[in-house]
Amino acid sequence: MLVQPDPTFYPSAREAMRGPRERHAYVALLDAQGEGRPDALATVDLDPSSPGYGSVANVTDMPVAGDELHHFGWNVCSAALCPYAPHPHVERRYLIVPGLRSSRVYVLDTKPDPLRPTLVKTIEPATLAERTGYSRPHTVHCGTDAIYVSALGDTAGDAPGGVFMLDHDTFEPLGRWEVERGPQRLHYDFWWHLGHDTMITSEWGTPNMIEAGPDLDLLVNRKYGHRLHVWDLRKRVHLQEIDLGDQHQMALELRPAHDPTKTYGFVNTVISVEDLSANIFTWYLDDGEWKAEKVITIPAEPADPALLPEPLKGFGAVPPLVTDISLTLDDRILLVSAWGTGELLAYDVSDPFNPRQTGSVRIGGIVGRTAHPGSPGTARNGGPQMVETSRDGRRVYFTNSLYRTWDDVFYPDGVTSWLAKADLAGDGSLSLDAGFLADFAGDGRRAHQVRLQGGDASSDSYCFP
Amino acid sequence: MDLTSWLITAGLGAFHGLNPAMGWLFAVALGLQERSRAAVLRALPPIVLGHAGLVLLTLTLVAAARTATPPKFVSYGVAGLVCCFGLWRLLRRRHPRWVGMRVTRWQLAGWSFLMAGAHGAGLMLLPVTLRGEDTAVLALTGQALASTAAHTLAMLAVTTGLALLVYDRLGVAVLRKAWFNLDLAWGVALVGAGISAVLV
Numbered sequence: 001m002l003v004q005p006d007p008t009f010y011p012s013a014r015e016a017m018r019g020p021r022e023r024h025a026y027v028a029l030l031d032a033q034g035e036g037r038p039d040a041l042a043t044v045d046l047d048p049s050s051p052g053y054g055s056v057a058n059v060t061d062m063p064v065a066g067d068e069l070h071h072f073g074w075n076v077c078s079a080a081l082c083p084y085a086p087h088p089h090v091e092r093r094y095l096i097v098p099g100l101r102s103s104r105v106y107v108l109d110t111k112p113d114p115l116r117p118t119l120v121k122t123i124e125p126a127t128l129a130e131r132t133g134y135s136r137p138h139t140v141h142c143g144t145d146a147i148y149v150s151a152l153g154d155t156a157g158d159a160p161g162g163v164f165m166l167d168h169d170t171f172e173p174l175g176r177w178e179v180e181r182g183p184q185r186l187h188y189d190f191w192w193h194l195g196h197d198t199m200i201t202s203e204w205g206t207p208n209m210i211e212a213g214p215d216l217d218l219l220v221n222r223k224y225g226h227r228l229h230v231w232d233l234r235k236r237v238h239l240q241e242i243d244l245g246d247q248h249q250m251a252l253e254l255r256p257a258h259d260p261t262k263t264y265g266f267v268n269t270v271i272s273v274e275d276l277s278a279n280i281f282t283w284y285l286d287d288g289e290w291k292a293e294k295v296i297t298i299p300a301e302p303a304d305p306a307l308l309p310e311p312l313k314g315f316g317a318v319p320p321l322v323t324d325i326s327l328t329l330d331d332r333i334l335l336v337s338a339w340g341t342g343e344l345l346a347y348d349v350s351d352p353f354n355p356r357q358t359g360s361v362r363i364g365g366i367v368g369r370t371a372h373p374g375s376p377g378t379a380r381n382g383g384p385q386m387v388e389t390s391r392d393g394r395r396v397y398f399t400n401s402l403y404r405t406w407d408d409v410f411y412p413d414g415v416t417s418w419l420a421k422a423d424l425a426g427d428g429s430l431s432l433d434a435g436f437l438a439d440f441a442g443d444g445r446r447a448h449q450v451r452l453q454g455g456d457a458s459s460d461s462y463c464f465p
Numbered sequence: 466m467d468l469t470s471w472l473i474t475a476g477l478g479a480f481h482g483l484n485p486a487m488g489w490l491f492a493v494a495l496g497l498q499e500r501s502r503a504a505v506l507r508a509l510p511p512i513v514l515g516h517a518g519l520v521l522l523t524l525t526l527v528a529a530a531r532t533a534t535p536p537k538f539v540s541y542g543v544a545g546l547v548c549c550f551g552l553w554r555l556l557r558r559r560h561p562r563w564v565g566m567r568v569t570r571w572q573l574a575g576w577s578f579l580m581a582g583a584h585g586a587g588l589m590l591l592p593v594t595l596r597g598e599d600t601a602v603l604a605l606t607g608q609a610l611a612s613t614a615a616h617t618l619a620m621l622a623v624t625t626g627l628a629l630l631v632y633d634r635l636g637v638a639v640l641r642k643a644w645f646n647l648d649l650a651w652g653v654a655l656v657g658a659g660i661s662a663v664l665v
Contacts, residue, residue, distance in 0.1 A: 001646060001648070001649070002646060003645060003646050004641075004642060004644065004645060004646070005640065005641055005644050007641070009641065010638075010641065011637040011638060011640050011641070012637065012638075015637075015638050015641070081640060081644075082494075082566075083485070083490040083491035083493070083494040084491060084494075084563075084564050084565060084566065084568075084576065086485060086486045086490065088640070088644055089646040089648065144565075194565070194566060195498050195566050196566070196567060197565035197566055197567045233565060234564065234565045234567075260498065260566070261497075261498055261500070463494055463566065464494055464497055464637045465497050465498070465500075
């Protein structure tokens with residue numbers, strides 16, 4: 001038990017921006033060979049004064065194979081300072097790491113040695129199924145009263161997906177979060193506006209719709225998710241559905257403004273079946289009603305069909321496939337990963353309805369295969385995918401693998417994985433750090449979500465503006 | 466009630482008022498959310514009244530017990546109850562989960578009532594009220610009311626002062642360093658109060 005609050009808790013996002021620089025990152029590693037090798041959690045050295053800066057400091061293997069580690073999160077965060085459920089004398093020390101394919105959830109302790117997290121608890125898939133009725137756990141957010149985790153489907157891999165809770169102290173699954181889900185069936189991400197007791201959820205597809213790879217029939221028939229759902233966070237009831245338009249397939253990452261007094265946020269849709277573009281929508285509260293408006297369109301890029309993988313050959317264009325976004329803690333810059341075209345874009349979203357592009361860097365890409373500036377002779381595959389921004393909004397870290405069966409379709413020759421870093425200047429421009437590329441080629445596994453030690457731009461939520 | 470009892474009662478009110486979990490921080494958050502100092506001040510009366518309600522209820526229940534039960538029995542009962550609660554507080558961290566940031570005045574008062582109850586705010590006062598020799602209903606009722614009033618006024622003063630100090634001058638960043646873990650002090654205070662119920 002601590003005497004003062006955990007030093008990584010900040011009452012507001014503004015305060016968090018003044019925090020110390022991150023010293024290392026945790027990165028989920030996925031085995032794509034399927035030959036019995038487990039997934040792992042890597043630690044990457046981010047301390048510029050350390051001789052190992054930019055290199056992999058440790059890899060902790062999971063005990064069994066086949067988990068498909070994807071997203072993960074902290075046991076507690078700045079939300080512990082929220083005034084209606086205050087409990088600030090707890091430690092940010094455990095990483096909650098779900099296996100998206102196995103439905104197993106690991107708890108790793110980072111305190112004894114922050115560079116070498118150790119496994120302290122495993123929630124088996126059967127326990128999760130019994131307590132929550134859900135499977136395929138995905139996003140983790142530390143809430144004011146529990147740890148919240150999303151799940152893509154039920155135990156048969158069908159709808160509905162939803163949210164379940166883990167006890168803060170024991171990490172035992174507490175059950176389904178929803179009391180009344182209304183019309184909500186598909187699920188992917190969730191986050192909240194704590195100042196307004198509102199939760200937002202998004203839609204990808206059920207496990208049966210995604211696990212074998214992207215299903216072109218489902219896509220063409222617009223069966224993947226394209227809606228947002230608005231919930232009363234306290235009463236746990238569905239309030240409203242926002243349809244982004246069924247041409248905008250797969251509404252994924254939710255980035256609400258970090259300032260709890262603001263009532264807007266950003267979501268990406270992966271692909272439009274009309275023109276292969278990717279889009280960003282702003283959702284907002286307008287006189288008691290939640291609405292959404294398309295604010296950014298990233299078009300497909302014409303390409304030689306010979307260079308395109310099978311499902312794209314007929315189109316003669318490479319879709320940007322925007323699969324992740326990240327919002328700086330001052331709610332000013334939105335980072336956008338275009339995994340298909342191999343581009344990381346930055347937009348000034350100070351006016352959330354009129355974003356202005358401020359930066360772009362390229363690496364990898366289905367057609368471009370752009371090299372990293374630190375090794376100009378080496379063509380890179382994969383593209384900017386999971387993106388995370390430092391608390392001070394100056395450094396952006398990103399990896400290049402999406403999801404095993406989807407990697408195989410869009411990058412059929414495989415994904416050789418890395419963690420790259422771009423510097424984000426005050427004017428919102430981006431530049432790749434030529435001296436930083438944590439290469440996982442030697443390990444052979446694929447890097448997915450990045451979490452920064454002490455918190456990052458998607459790990460914490462705040463009750464104070 | 467003698468002067469010492471009054472001072473202890475009011476002192477405990479100030480101690481409770483200091484604790485961010487008893488409500489001043491909630492008032493500050495609501496003020497910041499609405500960007501309004503008036504919202505801070507509006508939130509304080511329900512918070513203080515909810516706290517007072519819990520204290521009054523606790524004291525009244527024990528006063529009722531005293532009219533019907535031998536004094537020694539009440540003293541030992543109170544001592545046991547307060548000590549056990551204090552130990553439980555020391556060993557187990559729990560907090561009520563009920564409201565969010567969008568609260569009505571009634572919900573705020575209810576939240577404060579629950580927080581005071583969950584922290585044993587009323588129990589901490591009990592031993593002091595056992596100091597008197599009275600067992601008449603009227604005297605005990607008066608004493609419960611007077612103790613609650615003294616406790617509440619002290620809490621109101623401290624909690625209002627702190628809420629405005631943080632809202633106007635310090636800012637919530639002060640929480641990062643100055644939010645000391647009162648759970649330990651609180652648990653020890655409860656156990657101490659319980660023991661004093663038997664000794665005094």
